Amino acid sequence: MPPESPSRATDRLDDDDYPAYTMGRAAEMIGATPGFLRAIGEARLITPLRSEGGHRRYSRYQLRIAARARELVDAGTPIDAACRIVILEDQLEEALRLNEELRRPAAGRGDPDS
Structure with a gap:
């Protein structure tokens, strides 16, 4: 496989989901x-x-999730409960984002009532 161009490799460093670590x-x-x-x-x-080679690689997004779990564990929350809390927080954040997106004015979405 040919090596990536330097500009493409640099683009990946800005990708929150790229497993760089x-x-x-x-x-x-x-x-x-x-x-x-x-x-x-x-x-x-x-x-x-x-x-x-089979080694684990983590993205920045995963590190933010892991850091939040660590905060909870450091505060005394059992690791399984901390993981569940973080999952629920992430789901809530996504639901709120989607809700906000759906509440935006319909203009530009092709809605005939707008």
Whole structure:
């Protein structure tokens, strides 16, 4: 496979979902241990992608999710409960975003009543 062009590789650095971080670097960035990342992976909070060599890789979005779980665990919440809370928070945020999108004026959406 030919190497990516430098501009395409740089574009990926701006992608929140690009799995750019190794387990060690990800753990360091959120102040956790690799074991914590494995535990939230086992709890299905995040699913890291795997490199060709089988190593876990994390995206910035996944690191934000992991950091929130770590906050809850540090506050005394059991890890399974923390994962469930983070999932529910994420679902609520998405529902609120969608609700706001649907409440916008219909102009531009092809609605004949607008």
